[in-house]
Amino acid sequence: MSAQTWTYILVGGTFLVYIIIAILSRAGSTKEFYVAGGGVSPIANGMATAADWMSAASFLSMTGLIAFMGFSGGQYLMGWTGGYVLLALLLAPYLRKFGKFTVPDFIGERYYSKNARLIALICALFVSFTYVVGQMKGVGVAFARFLNVPFDTGVLIGIGIVFFYAVLGGMKGITYTQVAQFCVLIFAFTVPAIFISLQMTGNPIPQLGFGSRGTDGVFLLEKLNQLSVDLGFDSYTSIDKNNLINMFFITGALMFGTAGLPHVIVRFFTVPRVKDARISAGWALLFIAILYTTAPAVAVFARTNILNSLSNASYEDVPSWFTNWERTGLLSFEDKNQDGTIQYLADPALNELTVDQDIIVLANPEIANLPAWVIGLVVAGGLAAALSTAAGLLLVISTSISHDLLKNYLRPDISEKGELYAARVAIAVAVVAAGLAGLNPPGFVAQVVALAFGLAASSFFPAIILGIFDKRMNREGALTGMILGIVFTTSYIIYFKPQLGGPGLAEDFWWGISPEGIGTLGMLLNFTVALIVSRLTSPPPAEVVELTERIRTPRGSEKHTVELH
Amino acid sequence: MYWKTNLKYLAILLLIWFVVSFLFGILLAETLNQFHLGGFPLGFWFAHQGSIYMFVILIFVYVYLMNRLDKKFNVDEI
Numbered sequence: 298m299s300a301q302t303w304t305y306i307l308v309g310g311t312f313l314v315y316i317i318i319a320i321l322s323r324a325g326s327t328k329e330f331y332v333a334g335g336g337v338s339p340i341a342n343g344m345a346t347a348a349d350w351m352s353a354a355s356f357l358s359m360t361g362l363i364a365f366m367g368f369s370g371g372q373y374l375m376g377w378t379g380g381y382v383l384l385a386l387l388l389a390p391y392l393r394k395f396g397k398f399t400v401p402d403f404i405g406e407r408y409y410s411k412n413a414r415l416i417a418l419i420c421a422l423f424v425s426f427t428y429v430v431g432q433m434k435g436v437g438v439a440f441a442r443f444l445n446v447p448f449d450t451g452v453l454i455g456i457g458i459v460f461f462y463a464v465l466g467g468m469k470g471i472t473y474t475q476v477a478q479f480c481v482l483i484f485a486f487t488v489p490a491i492f493i494s495l496q497m498t499g500n501p502i503p504q505l506g507f508g509s510r511g512t513d514g515v516f517l518l519e520k521l522n523q524l525s526v527d528l529g530f531d532s533y534t535s536i537d538k539n540n541l542i543n544m545f546f547i548t549g550a551l552m553f554g555t556a557g558l559p560h561v562i563v564r565f566f567t568v569p570r571v572k573d574a575r576i577s578a579g580w581a582l583l584f585i586a587i588l589y590t591t592a593p594a595v596a597v598f599a600r601t602n603i604l605n606s607l608s609n610a611s612y613e614d615v616p617s618w619f620t621n622w623e624r625t626g627l628l629s630f631e632d633k634n635q636d637g638t639i640q641y642l643a644d645p646a647l648n649e650l651t652v653d654q655d656i657i658v659l660a661n662p663e664i665a666n667l668p669a670w671v672i673g674l675v676v677a678g679g680l681a682a683a684l685s686t687a688a689g690l691l692l693v694i695s696t697s698i699s700h701d702l703l704k705n706y707l708r709p710d711i712s713e714k715g716e717l718y719a720a721r722v723a724i725a726v727a728v729v730a731a732g733l734a735g736l737n738p739p740g741f742v743a744q745v746v747a748l749a750f751g752l753a754a755s756s757f758f759p760a761i762i763l764g765i766f767d768k769r770m771n772r773e774g775a776l777t778g779m780i781l782g783i784v785f786t787t788s789y790i791i792y793f794k795p796q797l798g799g800p801g802l803a804e805d806f807w808w809g810i811s812p813e814g815i816g817t818l819g820m821l822l823n824f825t826v827a828l829i830v831s832r833l834t835s836p837p838p839a840e841v842v843e844l845t846e847r848i849r850t851p852r853g854s855e856k857h858t859v860e861l862h
Numbered sequence: 863m864y865w866k867t868n869l870k871y872l873a874i875l876l877l878i879w880f881v882v883s884f885l886f887g888i889l890l891a892e893t894l895n896q897f898h899l900g901g902f903p904l905g906f907w908f909a910h911q912g913s914i915y916m917f918v919i920l921i922f923v924y925v926y927l928m929n930r931l932d933k934k935f936n937v938d939e940i
Contacts, residue, residue, distance in 0.1 A: 382921060849868075
């Protein structure tokens with residue numbers, strides 16, 4: 298069977314599974330809709346969290362990014378995993394004990410302020426919406442490339458699928474669908490990696506394979522370093538000293554941002570007990586780590602393969618996958634010196650080959666001559682990654698609107714049934730809005746993801762941590778800290794992002810920190826300001842101190858699972 | 863006491879979290895790269911592999927310590 302047929306079968310089959318699961322696990326109450334009834338087992342929750350977390354970008358783009366960055370690419374690997382340690386140790390158990398539905402719930406009650414809730418709500422909406430638009434775009438691209446439908450049709454199919462199971466199932470449907478999607482995506486990512494690792498190093502475990510000797514007896518990384526240096530690139534494993542401070546701050550911003558992202562935090566409201574919240578963060582990271590430790594191995598294999606097979610190859614004899622990908626425009630060759638061979642060099646004036654980072658994962662099975670079904674599997678995996686993340690984000694958007702805005706702000710007297718109905722309408726509107734934005738993505742979507750992480754790091758993270766660990770923290774301190782953190786981070790990012798119209802130049806970065814890393818500084822600013830202001834103003838009321846005291850011990854969380862809000 | 867012990871655990875575990883990623887994987891990676899782990903330069907290995915393994919271990923150690931502590935102070939869930 299051809300790769301095309303396999304793709305249809307595998308994508309169609311997995312979609313059917315998602316829809317069946319969604320029908321079997323419809324939500325009947327707001328509690329089921331928002332937090333899956335609070336009764337998801339920790340391992341299932343860990344898988345769902347992992348699928349929610351690993352987006353189309355993790356699945357398709359990150360490996361390529363690392364392959365072209367080498368050592369510095371570690372900032373994504375550490376940044377997008379290290380945040381789970383913070384979540385498990387500093388946030389998840391306490392928020393679970395607090396026992397409501399959303400992050401704005403916590404901010405609003407802990408800081409006894411409707412304004413604080415509103416600021417948190419706006420941030421949550423902004424962060425989730427920017428993120429989800431990127432996912433819808435990812436769905437469109439994946440469909441377009443592999444099912445040979447136009448990009449717009451691809452996005453529309455994506456809207457249809459997500460619409461169906463998110464509106465119907467709420468968090469309950471989404472959680473169980475994500476468990477299935479996790480299995481699909483992790484299988485799709487690791488199978489090609491194992492094949493390639495075996496081919497290149499004889500070791501079936503990619504994590505060990507890329508530190509072993511290749512078939513010629515030389516360590517793979519040594520060979521890659523040599524190849525890179527010969528062509529004028531930086532050695533793959535060597536450290537860029539001028540970039541260390543920046544790498545430090547970017548890693549930090551991604552970690553603190555992860556721990557502050559509403560769609561990740563809400564996951565820990567879905568388990569029955571505090572104990573389960575702690576361990577399910579552990580399971581989530583373990584499942585995420587499978588992909589995140591395989592990705593750098595795939596990056597090394599792919600980079601070596603490309604340098605080895607394409608550099609100085611005659612254009613006449615290039616393998617068939619080269620020609621296939623050339624047609625998509627993601628790979629291009631321009632014979633500058635007219636000698637008929639490919640010069641792949643670091644010097645832009647002489648280089649003749651352009652490789653888009655996104656093709657690394659997609660083209661990998663073809664480059665390594667793997668069977669046709671593996672190619673279909675990778676497509677199904679990429680779609681699973683994009684759909685699961687989109688669904689989780691859409692749920693946060695709908696919860697923010699129906700629960701935080703409607704129920705707690707505009708119409709507190711709304712009935713349970715009315716709220717559930719509003720939640721369904723909100724998610725339906727959000728799916729369509731995100732799809733439409735994904736159809737016609739403003740060029741800056743990719744750029745605002747930096748803003749999403751920066752905002753989460755500089756607003757939510759300090760406000761929640763201080764709310765748990767500092768009993769003296771009051772409304773005035775937390776609000777001033779959040780506002781200053783947000784304003785500082787947003788201004789810096791907009792000023793230094795030419796794609797957002799900012800006039801700033803890279804040489805003027807403060808201490809060389811690029812906009813992606815400024816969230817770390819915004820977070821420190823938030824902490825400092827909040828602590829100072831809170832000590833200069835009156836202490837929080839007694840019942841808030843009591844709340845802080847109460848969330849610090851696990852016992853008693855059980856009764857909150859029956860208490861409906 | 864319960865809270866104090868919790869904070870002590872957090873301090874130790876977060877110190878390790880900081881050391882394996884920000885120090886070994888970034889600031890000290892240059893120095894560590896002089897050493898090798900099989901075919902991996904050590905600093906590179908921490909940035910691309912080792913820190914992630916440590917993160918997973920840290921969470922499971924924390925869960926173990928806290929479950930024990932909850933029981934000892936009789937604040938665990940029934």
